[in-house]
Amino acid sequence: MPRDTIVLLGVNHKTTPLAIREKLALTAGYEEPLRALGQLEELREYYLLSTCNRVEVLFTCRNVERSRARVLELLFANAVPKEELDRHIYQYLNDEAVEHLFLVAASLDSMIIGEAQILGQLKEAYRQAAKFECSGFVLNKLLHKSFSVAKRVRTETRIGASAVSISYAAVEMARKIFGDLAGKRVMLVGAGEMAELAAEHLVGQGVAEVIVANRTLQRAVNLARCFNGRAVALEELLNQLEYVDIIISSTGATDLILHKEDVRSVMRERRNRPLFFIDIAVPRDLDPAINDLDNVYLYDIDDLHNVVEMNKSERDKEAVKAQRIIAEEKLKFSKWLSNMESTPTIIQLRAMVENLVRAEVEKSMGRLDGLNALEQQGLEKMVAAITGKMLYHPLHYLKDDNHCISQQDRINIVRTLFQLDTRNDDQDGS
Amino acid sequence: MSFLLFQASVVIYLLSVAAYLVFFLTKKAAMRRVGRAIFLAAFLVHAVNIVARYIEAGHTPITSHHETISFFAWSLGCCYLSFRWRYTVKNLGTFVSILVGALMLVAAFSSREMLPLAPALQSWWLPVHASITLIADGFLALACIGGIMYLLQEREIKTKRFGLFYSRLPSLEALDKLNHHCLSVGFPLLTLGLITGSIWAKQAWGAYWHWDPKETWSLVTWFLYAAAVHQRFTVGWRGRRVAILSIIAFLSVLFTLWGVSFLLKGVHTYAS
Numbered sequence: 001m002p003r004d005t006i007v008l009l010g011v012n013h014k015t016t017p018l019a020i021r022e023k024l025a026l027t028a029g030y031e032e033p034l035r036a037l038g039q040l041e042e043l044r045e046y047y048l049l050s051t052c053n054r055v056e057v058l059f060t061c062r063n064v065e066r067s068r069a070r071v072l073e074l075l076f077a078n079a080v081p082k083e084e085l086d087r088h089i090y091q092y093l094n095d096e097a098v099e100h101l102f103l104v105a106a107s108l109d110s111m112i113i114g115e116a117q118i119l120g121q122l123k124e125a126y127r128q129a130a131k132f133e134c135s136g137f138v139l140n141k142l143l144h145k146s147f148s149v150a151k152r153v154r155t156e157t158r159i160g161a162s163a164v165s166i167s168y169a170a171v172e173m174a175r176k177i178f179g180d181l182a183g184k185r186v187m188l189v190g191a192g193e194m195a196e197l198a199a200e201h202l203v204g205q206g207v208a209e210v211i212v213a214n215r216t217l218q219r220a221v222n223l224a225r226c227f228n229g230r231a232v233a234l235e236e237l238l239n240q241l242e243y244v245d246i247i248i249s250s251t252g253a254t255d256l257i258l259h260k261e262d263v264r265s266v267m268r269e270r271r272n273r274p275l276f277f278i279d280i281a282v283p284r285d286l287d288p289a290i291n292d293l294d295n296v297y298l299y300d301i302d303d304l305h306n307v308v309e310m311n312k313s314e315r316d317k318e319a320v321k322a323q324r325i326i327a328e329e330k331l332k333f334s335k336w337l338s339n340m341e342s343t344p345t346i347i348q349l350r351a352m353v354e355n356l357v358r359a360e361v362e363k364s365m366g367r368l369d370g371l372n373a374l375e376q377q378g379l380e381k382m383v384a385a386i387t388g389k390m391l392y393h394p395l396h397y398l399k400d401d402n403h404c405i406s407q408q409d410r411i412n413i414v415r416t417l418f419q420l421d422t423r424n425d426d427q428d429g430s
Numbered sequence: 431m432s433f434l435l436f437q438a439s440v441v442i443y444l445l446s447v448a449a450y451l452v453f454f455l456t457k458k459a460a461m462r463r464v465g466r467a468i469f470l471a472a473f474l475v476h477a478v479n480i481v482a483r484y485i486e487a488g489h490t491p492i493t494s495h496h497e498t499i500s501f502f503a504w505s506l507g508c509c510y511l512s513f514r515w516r517y518t519v520k521n522l523g524t525f526v527s528i529l530v531g532a533l534m535l536v537a538a539f540s541s542r543e544m545l546p547l548a549p550a551l552q553s554w555w556l557p558v559h560a561s562i563t564l565i566a567d568g569f570l571a572l573a574c575i576g577g578i579m580y581l582l583q584e585r586e587i588k589t590k591r592f593g594l595f596y597s598r599l600p601s602l603e604a605l606d607k608l609n610h611h612c613l614s615v616g617f618p619l620l621t622l623g624l625i626t627g628s629i630w631a632k633q634a635w636g637a638y639w640h641w642d643p644k645e646t647w648s649l650v651t652w653f654l655y656a657a658a659v660h661q662r663f664t665v666g667w668r669g670r671r672v673a674i675l676s677i678i679a680f681l682s683v684l685f686t687l688w689g690v691s692f693l694l695k696g697v698h699t700y701a702s
Contacts, residue, residue, distance in 0.1 A: 176587060176596070179603035271666030274602065291588065295669045303590045 003341045003408070004044050005064050006138065008097035009071060009089055010056030013111045016088040018302045022283030023079040026050040027254055030128040036074055038134065042067040044406070045136035047129035047143070049104075051121045052282040052301055053111050058101065060138055064093065095334050098142060102326045105146035106153035108319055111166065111305045119150050137408050142333065149329045153322045167198035169307040170278045170299070171205055174246055177276050177297055182206040187244040189213045189237065190251030191223045195280065198248050203227055211244060213237055215251070241266040241275070248278045249285040260289040263296055278304070336421075342398050345411050348420050349394065354387045394418075432486055433542060435479035436500065440534045442472035443503075447531040450524040454598060462523070466514075469527055473507045480504060487544045489552065492560035496540040498687070501561070503533035505568035509612070513572060519608050520600040525575045555630035563623030567683050569616030570655070574680035576608035577673035584670055606668055609676055617659050624652055647686040654679035 011024055026033050030048055037046050037059070046059035057075065061067035068091065076085055092100045103109040107118050126143045129135045135143065171181075178184055184207050188195045191214045199210055210229030213236065214220035220231035232240055234251075237258065241247070251257060263275070277298040279286045284300055291298035299307075338344060361383060365371075371379070394414055398407075405413075415421055449465035452458070480501065483491040491497040510526045513519075547556075583599040586592055599605070627648070628638045639645060658675040661667035667675075 173587070176583075176601050177603065179601035179607075272668045274669065294671065297587060299590070306590055306592065 003337070004060040004062060004138070006058070006060050006094050006097045006142070006337075007064055007067065008056060008058045008092040008100055009068060010049075010054055011088050011090070012054035012056075012109065013302065013305060014109075015090055018282065018284065018300055020080060020084070020088060021053070021055070024055045024076055025052075025282050026055060026075075027252060027283065030125065031132070033075055034129060034132045034134050037071065038132070040067070040070050040074065042070055045134065045139040046071075047126060047135050047139055049122060049125040051118065052280065054104070054109075056104070058097065058139065058142075060136075094337070095330060098333050098337075099326060099330045101142065101146050102149045102329055105150040106322055106326060107150070108153070108322055108326070111301070111308065114318075115166070116154075119147065122150075123147065136406070137412055138337075141336070145329065145333055149326060152329070153325050156325060157318045157321045166280060166301065166304050166308070167201045169304040170198050170248070170280075171201045173278075173297075173299055173304070173307055174202065174276055175205070177274055178245065180206075183208045184246060185209045185211065185244040186246045186248065187211040187213060187240055188223070189234070189247060189249040189257070189285065190215075190253075190281065191219045195248045195250040196223065196226075198278065198280070199227060202246065207246070211240060213240065238262055238266065242269050244275075245273070246276045246278070248280065250279075250281045251285050252281070253285055254283060256287050257285045258290070259287045260293065263290050264293055267293060267295065280304075342407065342411055345415060345420065346395060346398065349414065349418060350387065350391060352418060352420065353390055354383060357383050357386045357390075432479050432482035435475055435482055436542075437538070439472050439476040439479055440531075440538050442468060442475060443527065443531045443534050446472055447527045450521075450527045454521055454524045457598065465527065466523060469507070469523065469530075470511070473504070473511065476500075476504050476507070483544075489547050490557040490560060492556070492564065493547060493551075494541065494543065494545055495688075495691075496537050496542050498560075498564070499533055499537040499540060502564050502567060502571075502687070503530045503537065505561075505565045506530055506533070506571050507568075508565065509568035509572050509615075513608065513611060517604070517607065517611070518600075519576070519579075519604050521598050522575065522579070522600075522608070525579060526572070529571065529575060550634045553630060553633060555626060555633065559623060559626040559630050562619055562626060566616050566619030566623050567687065569612045569619065570676070570680055570683055573609050573612035573616060573676040576605050576612060577676040577680075580605040580609065580673040581670065581677075584673075602669065606672075609672055610662070610668075613655070613659055613662060613672075613676070617655050620652060620655060624648060643690045644686060647682065647690050651679060651682040651686050654682055 011021060013021070016024075026048065030050070033048055034046075037043060037048070037057075042061050042063060044060045044062075046057065049056045049058075057071055059067065059071065072082075072085060072089070100109070105119060105122050107114050107116065110118050122143075126135065129139070174181060174184075181202065182205075186199055186202050186207050186209070188199055188210065191212060203210060210224065210227035211232060212220040212224040212227075212229060213232045213234050214223070215234050217231060217233055220233075224231040234257075241263070249257070258277075267275070272295045274295045274297065277286055277290060277296070279298065279300040282301065286298060286300075288298065288300070290296055361379060365379070394417075398410055398414055446465050446468035449461055449468055453461035453465055480491060483497070492501045506526065507530055510522070510530075514523070579595075579599050580602060582595045583605065584602060586596045587602065627645075631640065631645075632638045654675070658672055658679055661675070662672050
């Protein structure tokens with residue numbers, strides 16, 4: 001019987017503009033969508049990843065077309081019309097899905113190639129899926145593999161070392177606007193990890209003060225302490241705009257927190273001193289029209305990407321090396337995957353048992369060529385019979401379709417029991 | 431003698447334009463130093479040329495078209511070097527050297543004939559008025575160049591499409607500071623130029639103000655800059671708006687300097 005197909009559906013920063021991505025992002029956390037996916041009987045195993053730059057769902061199923069339609073309907077139908085969704089979404093099957101996941105984990109598909117955050121996000125997504133028991137045998141193996149691939153890429157190439165992060169791009173833009181950053185004030189709105197990173201870079205450039213505004217004041221206070229800054233409540237945002245120069249916004253708010261008119265009124269009080277807004281939240285926090293105001297510059301995450309693109313070429317060399325590692329790992333995994341079908345296991349098992357029996361027979365009978373043809377035939381028969389009898393139950397167990405344990409689990413049990421995977425490596429290279 | 435020096439300075443200016451353009455396109459820092467050194471050499475040769483012409487003509491050589499344009503180019507170089515001495519504005523030299531080179535070419539094709547000075551104009555107000563006004567114009571030209579650079583850079587930053595200029599032009603802040611500096615030096619000088627001109631007019635023609643086209647247009651120019659300075663220093667305009675205003679006002683400077691002489695006739699028609 002054929003094995004389940006691994007399907008990966010998703011949108012990322014390359015295929016989809018931010019305006020669509022922010023509608024698709026699973027802002028409410030993983031629990032609810034994972035539960036909803038659990039209702040679909042088409043899916044065997046599944047997991048979800050939602051970050052600033054991508055929303056991806058990975059699952060195994062029998063009928064790809066039907067599962068795809070149902071998953072998309074379930075997750076995204078409310079957010080974006082179907083035709084539009086179809087234009088942006090990509091779909092990878094089996095090997096391609098594996099490769100894509102590895103690329104994502106190794107941060108080769110990131111907006112900023114080589115940034116380390118994605119691996120953490122991937123692990124968190126997997127942890128959630130595992131918590132609700134959504135991932136099974138194949139996905140567990142696949143995701144664990146993707147973590148180790150990411151690690152391998154990171155240690156064997158310099159891709160992480162020369163990574164130019166979003167935050168670095170933000171600093172570069174700030175320098176193009178303000179020239180010297182000494183004496184400038186930065187405000188973080190929302191205490192996200194990305195914002196923290198950007199603030200760290202800016203502090204490195206000598207900014208005078210870091211102000212943190214957050215919905216929960218306690219977190220703001222904690223973060224502000226890291227930068228020797230001060231914390232304010234989110235409600236004070238507008239008042240603070242008069243004093244700060246760079247605003248990094250990364251709240252989880254679903255609506256805009258700052259509109260064009262708010263900023264326009266502030267500019268008068270600022271005597272038109274420039275303001276630089278960086279919106280790294282998805283969905284966006286800041287009204288895109290803010291950019292139309294004089295002396296106000298608004299960059300969202302896609303725009304920063306363009307800045308990053310400009311100094312990318314150096315990292316491309318390391319990316320080639322990383323691609324090779326991924327191609328290698330993909331091959332290994334697809335070999336493992338093909339072992340998951342029962343036929344190779346049966347053949348392997350048969351071969352292994354037969355070899356064992358034959359070896360024992362040979363040992364006890366001494367040299368076999370002393371026998372005549374008839375005796376030899378008899379021995380062959382005996383070897384075949386013992387093999388057949390020994391394997392009857394395991395094979396039955398493998399082939400039977402009415403088990404409460406899934407076939408893949410059964411294959412795995414048999415393979416573990418007979419140590420097929422460890423033996424396999426040193427016996428044949430096929 | 432002065433003619434030879436003039437031609438030498440034109441050639442050296444053009445060389446510095448070439449060096450600066452190479453720097454602009456390749457972003458090689460060495461070319462920048464080369465361009466700057468050549469520009470400085472041209473500037474010095476040019477200065478000697480002006481002194482030589484002064485000796486040959488017997489009066490301040492800011493009367494004919496050729497002389498005015500040449501002196502204007504020199505004062506622009508002077509303003510640039512004085513600014514460059516205090517601040518670094520990336521690639522400003524490229525833009526300035528192009529403008530100076532262009533002015534020198536225009537001067538090279540104007541009549542170099544030395545005209546005898548009308549008796550009414552023989553006064554030491556001539557060097558004072560003319561040089562102050564032209565140096566003011568030099569600063570204002572620099573403000574205009576800064577404005578153009580600001581608009582180019584701001585457009586790329588605003589639209590987020592990074593093309594030729596983004597990496598080659600300095601920060602918006604530096605360009606705005608350039609505008610600030612040039613307006614705050616250029617405007618008082620312009621005012622001083624107007625005042626000295628008017629005193630000289632009283633001396634030469636008996637009245638402070640004649641409302642001849644040149645005077646009227648200088649007043650228009652002065653009001654444009656007064657507006658820019660006012661908006662900048664009291665209302666707090668900056669960036670794009672002041673940049674645009676500086677460019678418009680400088681067009682008015684150019685018109686006052688030459689347009690008026692060709693299109694409208696008046697007492698300032700020194701070129702006739």
